[in-house]
Amino acid sequence: MPQVKVLLVGLSVTLALAATPLAAQQAPPYETKKVAEGVYVYRHVGHQSMFVVTADGVVATDPISPAAAKIYLEEIRKITPAPIRYVVYSHHHFDHIAGGAPFKEAGATFIAHRRGKTTLERLKNPTVVIPDLVVDDRAVLTVGGTRLELHHVGRNHSDNSLVVLLPKEKILFAVDFLPIREVLFRNVPDSYIDDWFDSIDRVLALDWERLIAGHPRQGGIGTKDDVRALKGYMTDLKEAVRIAADQGKCADQAMKDVKLPKYEPWGRYNEFLPGNIERMCFYWRNGWQ
Numbered sequence: 397m398p399q400v401k402v403l404l405v406g407l408s409v410t411l412a413l414a415a416t417p418l419a420a421q422q423a424p425p426y427e428t429k430k431v432a433e434g435v436y437v438y439r440h441v442g443h444q445s446m447f448v449v450t451a452d453g454v455v456a457t458d459p460i461s462p463a464a465a466k467i468y469l470e471e472i473r474k475i476t477p478a479p480i481r482y483v484v485y486s487h488h489h490f491d492h493i494a495g496g497a498p499f500k501e502a503g504a505t506f507i508a509h510r511r512g513k514t515t516l517e518r519l520k521n522p523t524v525v526i527p528d529l530v531v532d533d534r535a536v537l538t539v540g541g542t543r544l545e546l547h548h549v550g551r552n553h554s555d556n557s558l559v560v561l562l563p564k565e566k567i568l569f570a571v572d573f574l575p576i577r578e579v580l581f582r583n584v585p586d587s588y589i590d591d592w593f594d595s596i597d598r599v600l601a602l603d604w605e606r607l608i609a610g611h612p613r614q615g616g617i618g619t620k621d622d623v624r625a626l627k628g629y630m631t632d633l634k635e636a637v638r639i640a641a642d643q644g645k646c647a648d649q650a651m652k653d654v655k656l657p658k659y660e661p662w663g664r665y666n667e668f669l670p671g672n673i674e675r676m677c678f679y680w681r682n683g684w685q
C-alpha cells in the first residue's frame with residue numbers, strides 16, 4: 397500500500413536524523429572553559445589542553461597543532477595580556493604538541509621530560525618547538541603566586557609523560573595514559589604495561605580531585621574513581637589475555653574470542669578492544685613489557 401511505503405520512508409529519515417547526536421551537530425570546532433579561578437581548558441576539535449592565567453604570566457600546556465595553537469593563543473589573549481611564561485609538553489606525541497611556534501614567538505620557555513626532548517631532537521619535525529628546559533622526576537613552577545607541580549610518574553603511554561598538578565585547585569592535567577571510561581588506544585602503541593600500572597598508583601597517590609584529559613571524549617574531565625576503573629580494566633584485560641595466551645589463542649583467535657562485557661559501555665570498546673588484546677598477547681607471548 398502506497399501510504400505505508402511513504403510512512404516508512406518518512407520514518408527512516410527521522411531515524412537517520414536522530415542517529416546524529418545533537419551535540420555533534422552543534423559543537424563548535426574549539427572552545428575555552430574556565431574550570432577554576434585562573435584555570436582554563438582549551439579544546440580544539442578532539443584535543444584539549446589546560447592553561448593557567450595569573451597576573452604575572454600564563455602557563456600553557458600542549459599546543460596541539462599549528463591550526464589549534466593560533467586560536468589557543470587568541471583565546472588566551474581574550475582573557476589576559478599577561479606574558480606567556482611557559483609551555484609544558486605532556487609527552488612527545490605529535491598530535492598534542494605540534495603547534496608551538498606562536499607561543500615561542502610570544503616568548504614562552506618550553507618544558508618537557510628529558511626523554512621527550514631527546515626524541516623530539518631525533519624526529520626533527522619542522523612544526524615542533526624543541527624544549528628549552530627538561531624535567532627528570534619533578535619540578536615546581538610558581539607564577540604569580542600559583543604553584544604548578546610537574547611530575548614524571550614513570551613510563552606509561554610513552555616514556556616521557558609529565559603530569560601537571562595544581563595543588564591548591566586539586567586539578568591534574570594528564571594526557572593519553574589515563575583515558576576516562578574508555579578502552580586503550582588501538583593496539584596501545586608506545587606503551588610500557590608494567591610501568592603503566594605503577595604510574596596509575598603514583599597518580600592516585602597525588603592529591604587531586606579533577607583530572608583534565610588530553611581529549612574531550614567522555615566529557616574530558618575525570619575523577620580518581622575513573623582512574624581506579626581504568627586500573628580495573630587493565631587488570632581484567634591482562635588476566636583475560638593471559639588465559640587466552642595459555643590456551644594458545646594469541647593473537648588472532650584471542651582478538652576474536654576475548655570479551656570483557658563489564659566494559660561494553662566504555663568508549664571505543666568495539667573499535668579498540670581487539671587491538672588492546674593484541675597488545676596484551678605481545679606482553680604475555682613476546683615479553684613486551
Ligand SMILES: [Zn+2]
Pocket residue numbers: 487489553554571572
Ligand atoms: Zn600520546
